[in-house]
Amino acid sequence: MSEIEKSNGVLVRVEQVEKVFHRGSEDIHVLADLSLQVPAGEFLALMGPSGSGKSTLLNLIGGLNKADSGEVIVEGENLSKLSPNQLADWRAKHLGFVFQFYYLLPALSAERNVEVALFLTRLSAAERRRRVEAALDLVGLRERAKHKPGELSGGQQQRVAIARAIVADPTLLICDEPTGDLDREASASILELLQLLNRRHGKTIAMVTHDPWAAEYASRQVHLDKGTLAVAPMGVGV
Numbered sequence: 538m539s540e541i542e543k544s545n546g547v548l549v550r551v552e553q554v555e556k557v558f559h560r561g562s563e564d565i566h567v568l569a570d571l572s573l574q575v576p577a578g579e580f581l582a583l584m585g586p587s588g589s590g591k592s593t594l595l596n597l598i599g600g601l602n603k604a605d606s607g608e609v610i611v612e613g614e615n616l617s618k619l620s621p622n623q624l625a626d627w628r629a630k631h632l633g634f635v636f637q638f639y640y641l642l643p644a645l646s647a648e649r650n651v652e653v654a655l656f657l658t659r660l661s662a663a664e665r666r667r668r669v670e671a672a673l674d675l676v677g678l679r680e681r682a683k684h685k686p687g688e689l690s691g692g693q694q695q696r697v698a699i700a701r702a703i704v705a706d707p708t709l710l711i712c713d714e715p716t717g718d719l720d721r722e723a724s725a726s727i728l729e730l731l732q733l734l735n736r737r738h739g740k741t742i743a744m745v746t747h748d749p750w751a752a753e754y755a756s757r758q759v760h761l762d763k764g765t766l767a768v769a770p771m772g773v774g775v
Contacts, residue, residue, distance in 0.1 A: 548709065548741050549575035549598055554607035556593055556764075567593045569764040571607075580735040580742045582755035589761040591745045592713055598743055599632055599711040600624045612708055629657055633702030637714035639694045641686040641701075648673060648682040651701045658705065672700035675738075676730060692723030699730060703740070710734065712744040716751055728754040 556568040567590045575581055575598075583591040596602040597609050600616045609616045612631060619627060641650045648669050655665045673679045676696040686694050695715065702710060712731065716724035732754055734740040744755060752758050760767045
């Protein structure tokens with residue numbers, strides 16, 4: 538990370554990124570010369586219509602895909618220069634992922650679903666248990682630790698997914714439509730939890746949402762349209 542980025546507290550820098558998908562003989566330009574900075578400690582909402590490129594951008598920031606040109610630098614690491622194995626190791630250390638669908642293992646309890654995120658670490662079993670208990674306590678589900686996903690509501694399942702995302706203490710949380718499968722009451726509960734993680738625990742969050750109401754919980758909103766950005770000033774919604 539450059540000295541300027543350190544002084545400005547920049548965690549994510551996307552620089553002149555292009556992304557093209559190929560469908561038969563057709564080239565679909567999803568992102569076009571896109572640049573964006575995300576300061577450490579920000580709660581950013583990425584918005585836009587279907588096909589605008591917001592999930593593609595989120596996947597590039599999360600190292601789930603690579604840009605065709607340009608750079609994606611997260612916490613000083615140029616993701617385009619990492620091998621697939623290096624990327625996997627980097628994601629495990631620095632990122633937590635929360636998706637619209639919870640991707641919990643139905644045969645495992647809530648605590649075991651959270652612990653899965655720690656299986657590739659060198660932590661002892663006792664330390665894993667301590668971290669799992671702390672994560673479930675933070676999301677308000679410690680008393681449900683032994684329950685399996687089928688015994689939990691949708692909102693509770695998403696809380697388990699968030700506990701799994703934060704249990705390794707990641708630098709950045711990547712959230713792709715985290716309330717897209719929930720009713721308004723459960724959505725508000727999840728968004729308030731994300732605000733808590735951002736404001737009290739200092740987690741940087743990048744969240745894709747199509748819902749302007751959900752985006753109001755973020756500290757900044759960025760709108761994508763046909764692969765380009767219209768960015769609001771810090772702390773101001775668009």
